[in-house]
Amino acid sequence: MTATNFDPGTYETLELDLTDGVLTLTVNRPKALNALSREVVSDLWKAFTAIQDSCTHDAGWPVRGVIVTGAGGKAFVAGADIRQMSSMDPDTASEYGRSMHGVTLLIEKLPVPVIAAVDGFALGGGCELALACDFIYASEAARFGQPEVNLGLVPGFGGSVRLPQRVGLGPARELIYTGRQIDAAEALRLGLANRVLADRDELFAAARATIGEIAAKAPLAVGLAKQSIAGATGRSTAKGLEIEADAFREAFTTQDMREGTTAFLEKRSAVFTGK
Numbered sequence: 438m439t440a441t442n443f444d445p446g447t448y449e450t451l452e453l454d455l456t457d458g459v460l461t462l463t464v465n466r467p468k469a470l471n472a473l474s475r476e477v478v479s480d481l482w483k484a485f486t487a488i489q490d491s492c493t494h495d496a497g498w499p500v501r502g503v504i505v506t507g508a509g510g511k512a513f514v515a516g517a518d519i520r521q522m523s524s525m526d527p528d529t530a531s532e533y534g535r536s537m538h539g540v541t542l543l544i545e546k547l548p549v550p551v552i553a554a555v556d557g558f559a560l561g562g563g564c565e566l567a568l569a570c571d572f573i574y575a576s577e578a579a580r581f582g583q584p585e586v587n588l589g590l591v592p593g594f595g596g597s598v599r600l601p602q603r604v605g606l607g608p609a610r611e612l613i614y615t616g617r618q619i620d621a622a623e624a625l626r627l628g629l630a631n632r633v634l635a636d637r638d639e640l641f642a643a644a645r646a647t648i649g650e651i652a653a654k655a656p657l658a659v660g661l662a663k664q665s666i667a668g669a670t671g672r673s674t675a676k677g678l679e680i681e682a683d684a685f686r687e688a689f690t691t692q693d694m695r696e697g698t699t700a701f702l703e704k705r706s707a708v709f710t711g712k
């Protein structure tokens with residue numbers, strides 16, 4: 438794993454900043470309100486693959502959490518790229534949809550927390566990108582929606598699955614059928630947003646603080662817990678318990694589990710190494 442994977446210049450459409458274990462990934466197309474062009478989707482795949490590859494003991498776990506956000510101060514991401522979609526045939530659109538499905542599944546597989554810091558519009562594919570993240574933190578200026586029906590489209594980056602999981606079938610149906618936008622307060626009420634902060638500075642401070650809090654825990658355990666929840670979501674209780682049992686067993690194979698339990702009994706703080 439080399440640092441060049443996170444060098445800002447590596448990605449045409451993204452800005453990356455790795456500071457104190459927090460990787461801030463900014464979709465950088467402010468003139469198009471950070472719309473998810475095919476180039477952005479390809480860069481997101483490359484960036485999240487690099488993050489995935491860095492999450493090992495040998496690589497030193499340089500990334501302990503990711504903040505996803507948008508540039509320009511007006512939008513998180515205003516959706517898939519309407520200009521590009523307007524000329525797509527169904528097969529190209531399908532490939533576009535599937536490529537973004539891959540990005541969202543990769544985000545859910547990452548063994549570190551990914552926080553969507555939403556300041557401004559998170560619409561359509563932008564809301565779906567946020568839904569693939571572990572937590573959605575919103576500024577008071579945030580607005581969410583799945584307005585695809587206004588374009589003769591449907592959610593295509595995972596919203597049909599993840600929005601009902603996050604807010605429930607009733608509110609998800611209403612948002613998708615009406616295409617309406619909701620503000621940060623409503624998003625919090627529905628459980629779409631985990632937290633609402635006054636402005637962009639407080640939004641990022643809260644996201645960094647949460648990542649810092651989680652970074653003090655055993656990294657493999659956090660990753661196993663994330664994997665367990667993702668695997669069990671939407672499955673039967675029996676299947677979910679099987680997935681949890683496998684993760685629980687795997688935790689017992691880690692040095693961090695020995696360290697964590699021993700440190701408790703010796704009444705000292707644990708020193709986790711991610712092994």
Ligand SMILES: CCCCCCCCCCCCC/C=C/C(=O)SCCNC(=O)CCNC(=O)[C@H](O)C(C)(C)COP(=O)(O)OP(=O)(O)OC[C@H]1O[C@@H](n2cnc3c(N)ncnc32)[C@H](O)[C@@H]1OP(=O)(O)O
Nearest residue numbers: 469470472515516517518519530531534560561562593594
């Ligand atoms: C097994 C899988 C198979 C899948 C098979 C299915 C195929 C699926 C493929 C596709 C899946 C896609 C899934 C997601 C779909 C979507 O996201 S659809 C788009 C949803 N988003 C929207 O509808 C929002 C569109 N934007 C707006 O409504 C407004 O821009 C705004 C956010 C309300 C802001 O308005 P305003 O302040 O007036 O600014 P504007 O002038 O409108 O915008 C400024 C410039 O930004 C450009 N822009 C905005 N949004 C987009 C966008 N989504 N795409 C491209 N460009 C966008 C806008 O055009 C302006 O540009 P200029 O005119 O050049 O200045």
